[in-house]
Amino acid sequence: MLGGITGELVEEEWVDFGHNRTGTIRRARGRADYLLTLDADHVLRQDAPLPRLTATSYMLRYDTPGTQRTVSSTSCGVTWTGATRGSPTSTPARTRPTSRRTSTRWQEVYCALLESGVLRAERTDDRPGAMDALSRAWEVRPQRLEVCYELASRLRVQGRYRTAHALLARAAGRPEPDDLLFTRSWVYRWGLLFEYSITAHWVGEHAEAVRACDRLLALPDLPDGIRQQVVANRRFSAPYVTAVPRPARSKARKKGSRR
Structure with a gap:
């Protein structure tokens, strides 16, 4: 066996x-x-040699x-x-000094406030309470940007494009932190940039919208549904740009996959 x-x-x-x-x-x-x-x-996957x-x-x-x-x-x-x-x-526990950066306590607080904000927004329609929880989460762990995605996407749906765009302009492109608890890698890879490409169009920054769409289309791991939406979104901003470069093609597309 x-x-x-x-x-x-x-x-x-x-x-x-x-x-x-x-x-x-x-x-x-x-x-x-x-x-x-x-x-x-x-299922355990080992990507590198086991360190000491x-x-x-x-x-x-x-x-x-x-x-x-x-x-x-x-x-x-x-x-x-x-x-x-x-x-x-574990007992006896070995303790060592921890900092705000290394301690998982701040990550736990961040995740709790993030989930509280999402639940308030989606299940109780408590928008003020949701915004309060989400903004408090960001204050606790400013390196984490899942909360920025939640704030900006909900503001964008409410038609508050300039507020959402101001948040995204500072967040899109920042790297994923090396946190341990419940990071959403897709938010850092393409989620924030996707929202930025939409708000850029609505605030009249069409060249920025086209550039953001092209960066998204160049990502080999962009989900097909998002890829199709990006192609459609690009068409809305392209007519406003004098010289529109052709979208970059991803290099790692598998044979027979959708483009």
Whole structure:
């Protein structure tokens, strides 16, 4: 059943998440320096050589937004608590000074305020409350721009193009921060630029709108639905520009894929 993998398969009666994971960790102590904890539906992809491990635990980044502490030293006494998903704790804990930049606490506050703002806007139609939560999130973690996307896209839908454009002009093109918690990479790759291309048209900056559309069309990983919308949007601004360059073609389009 292990397919030639060295190890031992242990089966036990299910109680809850915390109980069963903690029992598995205790069995593994003394057999390895570190433990890798995965759910049954996880697929692990290694993109680079594993570095020398020195910390008590590590967070692994998901392909989808989020991270989880899944690599832990057997020396730090990790246990899991919780009946459903559970969360890891370690004793004795090794502490070290943390800063606003490195601590995940500020990331947690940011994510909580961001989700609060989105829920207020979408489920209760509490626009003032949504804007308050979203703006507070940005104050907490100004490096994170998902909140800028949410603010600008909602202002744009309300017809407040100049306010949305002013936000996007400062944010589009900024790099994704190296945060651990729930980053949305697509926002940094094309989301902000897509919104900027729209607001640029509505505030009369047609040359900027065309340039933004061309940058979007040059992205090989731009989703097909967004690509089609960008092509359509470009046609609205192009007549206002004296000399419109041809859209750049992406270099990594697969054979037979839509253009």
